Amino acid sequence: MSILASYMQKEQQLKQLQEELDRLKNDDRLKAELQFKDKLEALMREFDKSASEVIKLLDPQQGVAKASSTTITGRAKRKLKIYKNPNTGEVVETRGGNQKTLKAWKDEYGSDTVEGWLVRTED
Numbered sequence: 001m002s003i004l005a006s007y008m009q010k011e012q013q014l015k016q017l018q019e020e021l022d023r024l025k026n027d028d029r030l031k032a033e034l035q036f037k038d039k040l041e042a043l044m045r046e047f048d049k050s051a052s053e054v055i056k057l058l059d060p061q062q063g064v065a066k067a068s069s070t071t072i073t074g075r076a077k078r079k080l081k082i083y084k085n086p087n088t089g090e091v092v093e094t095r096g097g098n099q100k101t102l103k104a105w106k107d108e109y110g111s112d113t114v115e116g117w118l119v120r121t122e123d
Contacts, residue, residue: 040054077095077123078095078096079095079121079122079123080093080094080095080121080122080123081093081094081095081118081121082118082119082120082121082122083102083105083114083117083118083119084117084119085105085117086117091119092105102114105117
C-alpha cells in the first residue's frame with residue numbers, strides 16, 4: 001500500500017472515530033456515568049479510601065474468589081511457561097522447572113540461554 005493510500009485510510013478512520021466520540025459526548029448515559037465517577041472519587045478522597053478498599057467493603061466475597069486460585073496446600077498455582085527451542089522448533093509447556101525436556105535443554109545450552117527462549121507466560 002502506498003503511503004498516500006495509507007494516509008487517506010488513517011484520515012478516514014480518524015474522521016469516523018471523531019464522529020463516534022462526538023456521539024458519545026452527547027449520550028446522557030455517559031454523562032450520568034461520568035457524574036457518578038466524579039462523585040465517587042470525591043467521596044473516596046473525603047474518606048481517604050482507595051478503590052480496592054471500596055471494592056472490599058462493597059463485595060467481601062471478592063477475597064474468596066482469589067482464594068480459589070490456590071491449591072489444596074494453600075500455595076498459588078504456578079504460571080504456565082511456554083518455551084520454544086529455536087534450533088529444533090520444539091515447544092515445551094511447563095508449570096515448574098523439573099520438566100524433562102527443559103532440564104535437558106538447560107544442561108545442553110545453559111540456563112540463561114534457555115530462559116531466553118521463553119515465548120510467553122500464562123496463568
